[in-house]
Amino acid sequence: MVLTVDVGNTRIKAAVFEEDTVLESFVFEKNELEKKIEKILKKFPNCSDLVIASVGNIEKHSFLIFENLLNIHFLTDNDVFPFTNKYATPKTLGIDRMILAAGATLQFPKKNRLVIDAGTCITYDFIDEFDNYLGGAISPGLRLRYEVLHNYTARLPLLVLEEPESYIGDTTAQAIHSGVVNGFVYEIDGFIDEYRTKFSNFIIILTGGDTDFLAKRLKNTIFANSNFLLESLNQTFQYKIDND
Template sequence: MYLLLDIGNTREKAALFDAGSISALPQLTAESLQQLPLVAVYFACVANDSRLDSLKQKLELDHLPWRQISSEAQAFGVTNCYAEPHLLGVDRWLALLGAQQLFSRQSVMIVDAGTALTIDWLDENGLHQGGWIMPGLRLQQQSVVQQTAKVFNRELLDARMIPGRETISCLQNGCLAAVIGAIQQGWLLNKAECLILTGGDALYLKPQLADLAVSTEPLLIFQGLARYIDN
């Protein structure tokens, strides 16, 4: 059994890989891992070394081998379009690998809806066609609130694709429209056989994209990460 980690600057997500199957690990503590027959940790990390060292100590897994995965020019039949491949965010790289495995020989548009919203296109031959990076749903709202004196918001996200009638609904609905509009424009620009949604806001956005061929894959990045096991 292998522990898979996606380590960000503020939080980390985890999954387990066992006998070809991937399952989410909602609680990442030393206690939750203590009884598991782990043999190694495979991880992607955008945080600094001190955060990584702190996590190793916190999880009490210093005795296991840790293998860090980084973006590459080519791997597993996927070709990175960046002239400097290592500069492609590793989460985007792993999403490409996961998508190519799940939707082999199909063109896909990958939308990772998290703090940032990223869109990447992969053709049926595994060639990365490029992508977009923009603020995610909540980051857009935070930016407007922080940079304007008389716009305010609330924690509860209750956006709909209709005109708002007071400040909060105007803000939330407007940011939702911006995100959905970008996704729809991306689909028209470079139409694929399937639109893959992943990330924290994926389930929230999916109902607004019912007219597209959408597949929700919450473990997409871990799917890509698991391809490196024993390779």
């Protein structure tokens, strides 16, 4: 069994795998890390490997305290990946984006793939049908957009994500919901449309914390999987074992 851990900007996601099958997945806060992993390992004592990808500021020693229980692997850009990285500044490419690209390459061979990860930020990563990683885009996620409107204006309230009642917001709160949610959806559909004009044999993968909220609002056909990063992390680890 393999325990995969994704340390994001906001929260930590984890999953236990038996080969390619997810046995259970978890989401928790960063300050719960040690207790949660202890609890997971008690429930799944046959875990042999702990595989970590981190873009958050968690120290390695928080994981190394478990090195007497299982093998610990920190995936980095120095590991082997199933695509050719053609990013102009490869050392600045986040490990989370690399793992998403790896998962898309391994799960959907010989296709043009656009991976959209809707979390704290929304990232777009494109891997062509020849397994070349070409790049993508980064912009603020839904929560950040609400926070920016509040933090950088004098009077706009801080709201939480909510379905807009109408495209025409008739209160300040509804105007914010309409602007944030509809603007976000238009952005994603716009990016997808732009890629579709240039590439055929195309698949769009939507993942991240806001997957379920967004999936039914997009006009484009997508493959939605909120656990895609964790699945990709497990697959990337298996690929590393087979190709090191």
